[in-house]
Amino acid sequence: MTATKWTEKYRPRRLKEVLGNGKAVSEMEAWARSWERGVPEKRAIVLYGPPGVGKTSAALALAEEMGWDEIEMNASDSRTATAIQKVAGAASKMTTFSGRKRLVILDEADNLYGSADRGGSAAMSKLVRETDQPVLLIANDYYGLSKPLREATMGIAFRRITKGTIASALREICRAEEAGCTPEMIEEIADNSGGDLRSALNDLQAALEGALHPGEVATGVRDSKSSIFDAVAKILRGSNLSEAVKVSWTLDESPEDLIHWIDENLPTVYGTADLAAGYDRLSRADVFLGRVRRRQNYGLWRYASFMMTAGVQAARREKKGGYVPFRPPGYWRRMGQTKGARQVRDSAAKKIGRHCHISARVARAEMMGFFGLLLKDQKTGPRVAALLEFTVEEIALLLGTKPTTKKVAKLYEAAQELIEEERVSQIEEAWGGSQKVEVAGNRGLPRRQDEARSGAPNERPSGSISKEIDPEDGKEEPAGKAEPVEKPSADLGQDSDPTEPEKDGRQRSLFDF
DSSP, X not given: OOSSOHHHHTOXXXXXXXXSOHHHHHHHHHHHHHGGGSOOSOOEEXXXXXXXXXXXXXXXHHHHHHTOEEEEEOTTSOOSHHHHIIIIIHHHHOOOTTOOOEEXXXXXXXXXXXXXXTTHHHHHHHHHHHOSSOEEEEESOGGGSOXXXXXXXXXXXXOOOOHHHHHHHHHHHHHHHTOOOOHXXXXXXXXXXXXXXXXXXXXXXXXXXXXXXXXXXXXXXXXXXXXXXXXXXXXXXXXXXXXXXXXXXXXXXXHHHXXXXXHHXXXXXXXXXXXXXXXXXXXXXXXXXXXXXHXXXXXXXXXXXXXXXXXXXXXXXXXXXXXXXXXXXXHHHHHHHXXXXXXXXXXXXXXXXXXXXXXXXXXXXXXXXXXXXXXXXXXXHHHHHHHHTOOHHHHHHHHTSOTTSHHHHHHHHHHHHHHHHHHHHHHHHHHSHHXXXXXXXXXXXXXXXXXXXXXXXXXXXXXXXXXXXXXXXXXXXXXXOOOOOOOOOTTOOTTOOTTOXXXXXXXXXXXXX
């Protein structure tokens, strides 16, 4: 025995050595041959399917057989937009010194994690559209890829490998290794593999290396994850209640997600007579899920899982034959389609709530229609839009129209003009306040502060009011015509500036609305 992993030692070197997916291999080869005639319509392909069925091995074998160089990025590499553009983007544009094609392989393309791979999906979409070299993506979940990425590529499905094919491959490896493999041991490993040839090969190597004596085999049952489509089929079309419950334990889906799958596919399997009973059991499961959310008691998940699996299956009285295509929940698709509209709605509600000192929920439920009426008015509409700084999308949502209409554009432009005027007014007020005070003094307004600074209260600047006293009656008479002096308001404090300019009517209409 050697320390070399058998999965690498016996990895296929040619496409004909890839087992169990002959159709997929033929489609791969046809796509690769099309690159010899120029750039094909689909510049990239996606190999998708469960793990351990030969997707990565087929990609490497394709490069070997076509005489191409390859460059690979997987989940251990940073796959941000910058990293993909730097590594894969550069490789997809430049040719090698030998003039050979370069196959760009992006493994686990459906697993992009938050900020660690920020912008990766968009960068992949751009890469597969603009590449001058063949690009191959590998994914376990085809629908985990973004829709633009799926549309720009050609999908090739890899299926689980049959038990017989796996057993045959294990026998060949035992013969090559001269290992003491019994037929019973090979059958047991093939049964436990679940169509995963890589796991079967790892189990075989571990079993032979863990034996204490020649001929012994140390085997165990492998924990495997069920496909969501297989699980839905066993729940809705099966007849074993215990198996329906257990299959939900092997899923990566939570009961919150599984109930949407069953809700979507229940009408495709159950007849009219059983449909009402099935939805009654499903509604009881939803009641338990609601209690979990309210009470944060996740122990109630077991009751919800039981009702949505065994309960729904027990409600079926008639069996429906033939092929039934199961599909993902339409609720998720609708939520994805309306995600942008919901974000615009929530943004507008937050602005309204902040202005009216209420929560965004109350604003969304009670105030959206009222502000829509305000925006429809020609006088108040621009002022309200400027005051709350509504975007084009938010204005269109409140008006119940599309953002591209002339009415929305006109209202938004008027609001932007008001905002710009207010900004200019604030700048003038901030930088021109001292000059305005001096000009006001020349017009006859009080100069007490200026006189106090100059230290000469008896000196009067030119243009100020001069008075003469008549010695006979002691009355003051103005020497010249002057404007009346405006006395400061009595409610001004001692520190208040009596010459502070008052806001004009435009400012009041915008910010005192």
